[in-house]
Amino acid sequence: MKAIGIILAGGNNSRMQELSNKRAIAAMPVGGSYRSIDFALSNMSNSHIQTVAVLTQYSARSLNEHLSSSKWWDFGRKQGGLFVFNPTVTVDNSWWYRGTADAMYQNISFLKKRHEPYVIITSGDCVYKIDYNKVLEYHIEKKADITVVCKDMAPDVDVSRFGVVRMNEDSRIVEFEEKPMVSQSNTISTGIYIVRRRQLIEMLERSAEEGRWDFVTDILIRYKNMKRIYGYKMKEYWSNIATVESYYQTNMDFLKPEVRRYFFHDEPKIYSKVDDLPPAKYNAGSDVRNSLIASGCIVNSKVENSILFKKVFVGKNCVIKNSIILNDVYIGDNTHIENCIVESRDTLKANTYYCGDNGIKIVSENNERYVL
Incomplete structure (x- = not known):
């Protein structure tokens, strides 16, 4: 595939309470056998993305142990591979990641050394399956600068903790609000983006010059009237586990036969690090x-x-x-x-x-x- 992947897995928030005291949210166990980041990694592998970077930061020991070998997700190739980047003190920089855009900017050399034309950016705290090839085909067909994968949420879901979007008839995003108090739309951003690699480098460098560090606020929202930003709606199962309630409910969803079948049996599969343990x-x-x-x-x-x-x-x-x-x-x-x-x-x-x-x-x- 003509894209590389970036998984943002460095975050932490107080809404997970004690659960995030000793691990990154991307390392949270899900569904009895998985870690949260397994879903993003498996989607990358199943979409034949050969080069993936994981940007870690907060309480990363458990996550780094889980990512110690790339063979579980079939990234161990001569061409490509799985790269794990932690904040590093250098001559030019001694900051921890100050935001999602800054995390990518501090590792911009990774982007500059690649030759693939597109970048797929996703987070490590969501449970879903998606074929990134279909999103990329849509991105190219629309001649978009940025494509945001979106989902219509049920009317009873509180969307105030998500980025809420509104699209026109052509699926171009005309409004994008990050965590609004009150919203007229129930269409949210799933935190999955496709952008041309050279354009991403330019936007990250400009944001850094201006002291702006957040990808959503300082790039997506700021550029929404200047760039062609389109929404791609996914209809399959998707859940974000960044609160105690959503983490609990997501795991409880795996007790439903249709959800179990979707993740455990239906192709493509979700992969994880395997422990040599006896049966229950x-x-x-x-x-x-x-x-x-x-x-x-x-x-x-x-x-x-x-x-x-x-x-x-x-x-x-x-x-x-x-x-x-x-x-x-x-x-x-x-x-x-x-x-x-x-x-x-x-x-x-x-x-x-x-x-x-x-x-x-x-x-x-x-x-x-x-x-x-």
């Missing part, structure tokens, strides 16, 4: 209904409408309902968990009760599992 084990007394149980789990009790990620141990006489249990959690006997997200590598002592009565409760106990 269900002992006498286990009762599992409408749940996802990942490899390495041991279940001794009742699990209902929940997702257990890898290496979770559930003790005897426990009840787990409508909850997400992240990786490597030990749950002691007689524990009740309902409407919760349990942080990874946690230990829940026996005879404890956790329930999110007024929303989703995040459980992070940090108990010592092994003592001398």
Whole structure:
């Protein structure tokens, strides 16, 4: 494909509360087996984009470990590959990334050394499948300067945390508001963009000269009347996990048969780093209904409408309902968990009760599992 990919995976926000204290949002576990960034990486690979750069920054250790080998997404080629860029102190620069445009500008040498005519920019905190080739064909057909992948959201969805767009009859974007308090449109930007590589370099250099660092505010919105910016509407499943509520709901969506089939079975596949773990084990007394149980789990009790990620141990006489249990959690006997997200590598002592009565409760106990 005649494009390179850039995945913006350095961000963090307070809306994820404790869940983002020790990891980037792009490294959040999703669907029992994946990390959030796997969806963007798999879409790049399935679209035959051979060269992809991931720009990381906040709490990047877990994310860097996940990206330590490119073979899982089939980027290990002589021509191209997977590149991971962290903020670097140089003679000319000692800043962390000050925004999405600045993140790309600090790595502008990567763009200048490539020969592909187009760049696909996406974020690492969304769950979706898309063929970037179709978006690029649309971009070329419209003779667009920038193409923004958009989606019509349901009327009951709060769009105030997204970029909201309005298009004319020809799908050209005439209005673009970033996180509006009140919006007359329910069409949002999914954070996926296509732009010509040389033009992107010019816009990034001009923004840097003017001390402007955000791609949406300082490039898309600022240039909307000067550049031909078009919207490409996607109709398939798409979700952003950048809040606790949306993260919980996205994982719960994987309990729906049609969503499971779409991501687990339908082509093209979503790929992830594989851990060598034994299959899940269900002992006498286990009762599992409408749940996802990942490899390495041991279940001794009742699990209902929940997702257990890898290496979770559930003790005897426990009840787990409508909850997400992240990786490597030990749950002691007689524990009740309902409407919760349990942080990874946690230990829940026996005879404890956790329930999110007024929303989703995040459980992070940090108990010592092994003592001398």
